[in-house]
Amino acid sequence: MKESPEIKSEIEKKFEEIKSGLDIDAKRSEKQELEAKLNSPDIWKDRPKADKIVRDLKAVTSDLELVDDIDSQLSNKNPDYSKIKAEIDQLETKTLFSGKYDAGNAYLSISAGTGGTDAQDWAEILLRMYLRFAEKMNWKTQILSKIAGGEAGIKNAQVYIFGNLAYGYLKNEAGVHRLVRRSPFNANNLRQTSFALVEVTPEIEKSNVEIKEDDLKIDTFRSSGHGGQSVNTTDSAVRVTHLPTKISVSCQNERSQLQNKETALKILKSKLTQVEEEKRGAELEAARGEIKAAKWGNQIRSYVFDPYKLVKDHRTDHKEKDVGKVLDGNIEDFIVKYLKVNKKGK
Numbered sequence: 001m002k003e004s005p006e007i008k009s010e011i012e013k014k015f016e017e018i019k020s021g022l023d024i025d026a027k028r029s030e031k032q033e034l035e036a037k038l039n040s041p042d043i044w045k046d047r048p049k050a051d052k053i054v055r056d057l058k059a060v061t062s063d064l065e066l067v068d069d070i071d072s073q074l075s076n077k078n079p080d081y082s083k084i085k086a087e088i089d090q091l092e093t094k095t096l097f098s099g100k101y102d103a104g105n106a107y108l109s110i111s112a113g114t115g116g117t118d119a120q121d122w123a124e125i126l127l128r129m130y131l132r133f134a135e136k137m138n139w140k141t142q143i144l145s146k147i148a149g150g151e152a153g154i155k156n157a158q159v160y161i162f163g164n165l166a167y168g169y170l171k172n173e174a175g176v177h178r179l180v181r182r183s184p185f186n187a188n189n190l191r192q193t194s195f196a197l198v199e200v201t202p203e204i205e206k207s208n209v210e211i212k213e214d215d216l217k218i219d220t221f222r223s224s225g226h227g228g229q230s231v232n233t234t235d236s237a238v239r240v241t242h243l244p245t246k247i248s249v250s251c252q253n254e255r256s257q258l259q260n261k262e263t264a265l266k267i268l269k270s271k272l273t274q275v276e277e278e279k280r281g282a283e284l285e286a287a288r289g290e291i292k293a294a295k296w297g298n299q300i301r302s303y304v305f306d307p308y309k310l311v312k313d314h315r316t317d318h319k320e321k322d323v324g325k326v327l328d329g330n331i332e333d334f335i336v337k338y339l340k341v342n343k344k345g346k
Helices: 005-022 024-038 047-074 081-094 116-136 166-173 257-280 282-288 323-327 332-345
Strands: 106-112 140-148 154-162 175-182 191-202 216-221 237-242 247-251 299-304 310-313
Touching: 005 024, 005 047, 005 081, 024 047, 047 081, 106 116, 106 166, 106 257, 116 140, 116 154, 116 166, 116 175, 116 191, 116 323, 140 247, 154 166, 154 247, 166 191, 166 332, 191 257, 237 257, 247 257, 299 323, 310 323, 310 332
Parallel strands: 175 299
Antiparallel strands: 106 154, 106 191, 140 154, 175 191, 216 237, 237 247, 299 310
C-alpha cells in the first residue's frame, strides 16, 4: 500500500477507535489478574477452572500482542501499511464478540430434516464442514453422540467444541441449511432439495436453572460410532428429555451410562438456561425485527450444486461460488459478514 499522509491518518484513526472499543487498559488489568490466579499453588486442584483461566489468558494475551505489534509498526520510519491494515482488520473482528458467552465453548447439534436419505447425507456433510472449520480455528472437538442414518449419513449428531470464541463464531450458524443437488441416491439422478437443522448452545458453567427429576424422561440405548471399546456391547448411551419443553439431549461418547447421563444433563441445563435468556430477550429481538431461533422456517443458507454452483447466506446476501471450498470448512467469511451486518443493525 502506497504511503501517504491521508492513508496514515485514516489507519491511525481506525486503530484508535478499535482500541477504544476493546478497552485495552481493562485487558491489561485482566491479564495481570489471570496471571496471578495461575500462580496460585492450589489452582490445578480444579482442572476445568484452571484450563479456562489458561484459555482466557491466551485470548487476552493474543489481543494485546496484536495491539502492541500494530503500535510498533506505526512508529516505524517505513511502516508496511498493507500489513498494518490486515492486522487492524483482524483486530476489528475481535470487537464483534461482545456477547455474554461468546468467548466460551459451544455444543453444536445437527439434525437431518426433510429429504430422506439425501437429508441424512447432508447432515453428515455439514458435520464434516464444522469439524474442518474447528480444525482451522485450532479448536478441539468431541463427538458426544452420532446416530447413523438408514442408507447413508446421520440422523443427528452432537459435538462439544472447545476453544477461544467457539460460541461467538458458531452461534449464528443456528438455523436451517438447505442443499440443492442431483441426488446420488436417486436412480434417475434427479435434482433433490434437502434440509438440515443446526443448533448451537453455549457451555454455561454456572446456571440458576433447576431441573426437577419428575420433569425428566431418561432412556438408554446401544451406543454406535464413537465411544470407546465398549461400543455396541452395552446400553451405555443415554437420552434425556425435559418433558415441559420437549428438549432432548443424547450422549454416547463416555464409556459408562452414568458419565453419559451427567454430560447430557450438563448440556440440557445449558440449553434450558439459553431458552430462559432468549425469553427475556424476546422483546428486544422483536424490536430489532429479527428472531434468531433455530426453527425450520428460518432458512439461513443455501448450498447449490445444480443448476449452478453457489453458496448464499440469505441474511446478508454474501455468496461464494466454490461450494467445495465452503464445505471443506471455509465458512469464516460468512460468519464475520453476518456479525458485522448484525452489529451495524443494533
